[in-house]
Amino acid sequence: xxxxAAPWKQLLFGAIEANxxxxxxxxxxxxxxxxxxxxSNRTVVFRGFEEKGERIQINTDLRxxxxxxxxxxxxxxxxxxxxxxxxxxxxxxxxxxxxASNPDQNKLQLREKAxxxxxxxxxxxxxxxxxxxxxxxxxxxQEVKLDPSSGPVADYCLMLLEPEKVDYLNLKSNQRLLFxxxxxxxxxxxxxxxxxxx
Amino acid sequence: xxxxAAPWKQLLFGAIEANxxxxxxxxxxxxxxxxxxxxSNRTVVFRGFEEKGERIQINTDLRxxxxxxxxxxxxxxxxxxxxxxxxxxxxxxxxxxxxASNPDQNKLQLREKAxxxxxxxxxxxxxxxxxxxxxxxxxxxQEVKLDPSSGPVADYCLMLLEPEKVDYLNLKSNQRLLFxxxxxxxxxxxxxxxxxxx
Numbered sequence: 001x002x003x004x005a006a007p008w009k010q011l012l013f014g015a016i017e018a019n020x021x022x023x024x025x026x027x028x029x030x031x032x033x034x035x036x037x038x039x040s041n042r043t044v045v046f047r048g049f050e051e052k053g054e055r056i057q058i059n060t061d062l063r064x065x066x067x068x069x070x071x072x073x074x075x076x077x078x079x080x081x082x083x084x085x086x087x088x089x090x091x092x093x094x095x096x097x098x099x100a101s102n103p104d105q106n107k108l109q110l111r112e113k114a115x116x117x118x119x120x121x122x123x124x125x126x127x128x129x130x131x132x133x134x135x136x137x138x139x140x141x142q143e144v145k146l147d148p149s150s151g152p153v154a155d156y157c158l159m160l161l162e163p164e165k166v167d168y169l170n171l172k173s174n175q176r177l178l179f180x181x182x183x184x185x186x187x188x189x190x191x192x193x194x195x196x197x198x
Numbered sequence: 199x200x201x202x203a204a205p206w207k208q209l210l211f212g213a214i215e216a217n218x219x220x221x222x223x224x225x226x227x228x229x230x231x232x233x234x235x236x237x238s239n240r241t242v243v244f245r246g247f248e249e250k251g252e253r254i255q256i257n258t259d260l261r262x263x264x265x266x267x268x269x270x271x272x273x274x275x276x277x278x279x280x281x282x283x284x285x286x287x288x289x290x291x292x293x294x295x296x297x298a299s300n301p302d303q304n305k306l307q308l309r310e311k312a313x314x315x316x317x318x319x320x321x322x323x324x325x326x327x328x329x330x331x332x333x334x335x336x337x338x339x340q341e342v343k344l345d346p347s348s349g350p351v352a353d354y355c356l357m358l359l360e361p362e363k364v365d366y367l368n369l370k371s372n373q374r375l376l377f378x379x380x381x382x383x384x385x386x387x388x389x390x391x392x393x394x395x396x
Contacts, residue, residue, distance in 0.1 A: 024281035031229035031239035031275070039237060041229035041277035043286055077229070079239035083222035083281070088241050128395065132374075135393040176330075195333040197326065 006054045006191055008166040008179045012080075012089055016046075019082045028080035030058070030161075032066055032095075033073040040069055046080070047114060056091065056161040057114055059122070062099055063130040063155055070095050070159075078161060086171035093164040099157045110160075115152035126156045174198050204252045204389055206364040206377045210278075210287055214244075217280045226278035228256070228359075230264055230293075231271040238267055244278070245312060254289065254359040255312055257320070260297055261328040261353055268293050268357075276359060284369035291362040297355045308358075313350035324354045372396050 019025035026046045034040040047057040056078070060066060070076070078091040098111045115123065127144040129136070146153075166179040176198040182190050217223035224244045232238040245255040254276070258264060268274070276289040296309045313321065325342040327334070344351075364377040374396040380388050 022281070024279070027279060027281075029227035029229075029239060029277045029279070031227075031237035031277075033231065033235075033237055034275075037231075037271075038273040038290065039229035039231055039275045040290075041227060041239065041275040042288060043277060043279045073235075075236040077232075077237045077239040079227045079229075079241060081222070081225060081227070081241045083220070083225075090240060092236065092238075131395050132376075133395050135374075135395055176333075178330075197329050197331050197333055 006163075007193055008089070008163075008168055008177075008191070009049075009054060011087075011168055011177075015080075015082045015085055015087045015089070019084045022084060025082060025084075028078050028089075030066070031077045031079065032069040033075070034065075034069055035072055040066070042066070044078070047117065050110070050160060054163060055096075056163070058159040058161065059114065059118065060097075060157050060159055061126055061131055061155050062157050063132075065132060067097060067157065070097055076161060088167075088169040088171070090165075090167035090169075091161065091163045092166070093162045096160045096162070097157050098160065100152065100154050111156070111158040112151055114158045115156055120146065120148055123153070123156075126153045169198060171198075204361075205391055206287070206361075206366055206375075206389070207247075207252060209285075209366055209375075213278075213280045213283055213285045213287070217282045220282060223280060223282075226276050226287075228264070229275045229277070230267040231273070232263075233266055233270055238264065240264070242276070245315065248308070248358060252361060253294075254361070256357040256359065257312065257316065258295075258355050258357055259324055259329055259353050260355050261330075263330060265295060265355065268295055274359060286365075286367040286369070288363075288365040288367075289359065289361045290364070291360045294358045294360070295355050296358065298350065298352050309354070309356040310349055312356045313354055318344065318346055321351070321354070324351045367396060369396075 027043050028046055029041055030044045031039055031041045044058045047059055049055065050057060074094045076095050080089045098107045102108055124146055127146060164181050168177045176196050177193050178196050179191055179193045184190050225241050226244055227239055228242045229237055229239045242256045245257055247253065248255060272292045274293050278287045296305045300306055322344055325344060362379050366375045374394050375391050376394050377389055377391045382388050
């Protein structure tokens with residue numbers, strides 16, 4: 001049993017670094033609770049940590065199903081498997097969705113910053129027809145011009161996943177560590193870890 | 199809109215074949231509902247389809263957390279991303295767990311068959327200390343001898359995921375298809391598909 005500030009973060013940085021030669025190493029699967037109460041699961045792209053924080057940044061479209069799901073239940077588990085080093089991180093926590101209607105200027109700035117961190121091609125996806133809606137092949141997609149200097153479009157959302165528990169498994173060393181967070185009396189977030197059977 | 203018998207299965211076979219040179223191509227992420235009502239998500243290994251059926255076979259340990267979770271809510275979504283062909287399958291459905299106590303002889307035979315399809319090394323994992331429990335480093339793991347001809351140990355379970363909905367996304371062609379099943383008047387399972395926006 002040990003206590004430290006986000007000790008799993010070093011393990012995760014190590015895994016990201018060691019697997020960075022693989023394009024898919026920034027892909028992870030995000031599970032949420034569907035509006036029908038059943039599990040929902042999809043691949044998302046890790047967009048880095050919030051500056052000076054441990055929240056995980058993910059982009060999404062306001063019109064995607066996960067937005068409705070997170071409104072009903074904000075909890076999620078992100079399962080991130082690194083195929084070269086055989087490491088798995090199960091990151092459990094609450095997700096905050098920041099869309100254009102957010103009243104907090106600081107949050108809108110975070111969203112804008114994340115928007116510009118994306119390639120122009122990625123930004124273009126938020127101007128496409130609504131994801132998951134029937135394909136209207138009669139009506140060809142209209143070419144939307146997107147100025148590289150223009151800010152986030154209305155349907156662009158930044159999601160912030162705040163880790164509460166991290167379950168780390170290393171299939172090469174056959175070790176497993178459970179990291180759990182607590183809020184201390186002074187309001188600080190503390191992490192403890194425990195070695196468990198893989 | 200089209201109707202056919204498990205038309206997504208051909209797409210999945212194609213993806214498995216095209217990505218088979220990657221060790222991790224048989225790994226997918228299985229989401230369930232945790233006993234606390236929050237999402238739960240982990241990597242599992244695809245162990246093939248049930249013979250003459252479309253149920254997906256997965257192995258697990260009776261002592262793992264997902265067994266408790268599936269007792270409370272048998273639904274799951276398996277998210278399978280193929281990193282070489284950029285294809286994603288989201289397979290949603292109910293899971294049946296077959297353990298040693300199952301009263302159905304046919305099911306016990308299925309379980310036994312699946313057991314012997316595993317490598318001896320894989321079978322050994324079911325004789326290890328209970329997964330997720332605190333590591334007792336004082337007590338070194340006892341070497342368990344496992345005869346290659348002996349049948350499934352008590353903690354070995356076969357899970358069968360019966361697909362009800364399959365959401366297919368191809369990031370190279372930028373196409374997305376939703377497959378939905380229905381039970382017809384004669385008790386047969388029918389699949390329909392619809393092209394939706396990616």
